[in-house]
Amino acid sequence: MQVILLTDCRIKLEKVIAILLENGFKIAGVCFGDCKVLGTQKVLCEKYNLRILERRELFFCCSSVDVIFSYGYTYYIPKEVFSSVQYCINFHPGLLPNYKGCYTLYYGMMRNEKEWGVSAHFVNEKFDEGEIILIEKFALDYEKTGKEIAQYTWEEVGIRAFRKVVSLIKSNALTEISQKASIAHVRGGGAYYSRAQLIGEKLISIKELESLGSKEIIKRIRAMWFPPHDGLHLELKDGEELFLVDKKTWDTIKSKI
Structure with missing residues (x-):
């Protein structure tokens, strides 16, 4: 299967790339958003001979692509892009449907959540509202800082979630959990936390x-x-x-x- 990987310059990608290649996926390109790709990420793309895509290229380079993976990507994915592939899957560093939006870990810690996790979900027209594929959870350690927990989330827990999703795609066993069906049972109604709101906090x-x-x-x-x-x-x-x-x-x- 042909895939495109959407990510961010701050994300360590080598394990993600290795999982895809080990499972026979072909990486058609990697988009880092508006980041200037330098240092480790540039060396990594050169090592695996991966094409670095600009955001505007996503509109016309997905016709031969089967799957788009969004792992740490912070930009909106237009419908013209996500609807052109079989699967467009985002890995959100928070518990859905409870915590949608920007740096939701902070709000989870303020509410004394005992667990946190990475939610793999299908992409739709609204941020973090697509149907859920799976949630990989871990116990929150309040002795750690937000940055330490976020690093662990992406470098360990997210990788476990990514590996499981790739395995499900490979075995044609993807299923989904409706966010709307579970929203009535969510504390706070499944709030969306904006970047502006975070700045105020x-x-x-x-x-x-x-x-x-x-x-x-x-x-x-x-x-x-x-x-x-x-x-x-x-x-x-x-x-x-x-x-x-x-x-x-x-x-x-x-x-x-």
Whole structure:
């Protein structure tokens, strides 16, 4: 089968590529969105002789493609693209249908979820609303920062989910779970979390600091810790910002200086 892989420059791809090749899939191209492909990813594509595609090329290069895999891809996939292949499958780093959208791990941690996971689902016209194929779960470790958990999600759990989906395609055994059928039983109705909403969560007021317990503040700091992106911070009257770091994270930073 011919496949196209949609991803991001920050995603480690070698295991994904290996799974596809081991199972007899031919990779027609890799699209990194608008990332400038340099360093490790460029070397990897050269190693496997993979064509690097620009986003606009997706509109006319899928006619001979059977499957599109979206693994860490952060852009909208137009209907003209996903409807032109037999399967277009996205791997979402969160539990569907509960948590749709951008960096939902933060919201899961704020709600004290015991488990997290990667949801493999078919792509449709709306972000993260296609029917679910499977969810690969793991226990959340609140001693880890958001970045550490996200790395584990993509580099370990997502790989397990990817391997299972490839095996299902190969054996012609793909099934789906309706998100709409289960939405009534979902806490919060299966909310969508936008990038703008996430930016707002990064700002905390003095009043909030005074009202929240230290345990809750530390959890929020660690959940939002995802360098090089800004984390939890205070905005002062003169417009200056103070960024918050818990002691455990600060000790880790000091050990690397």
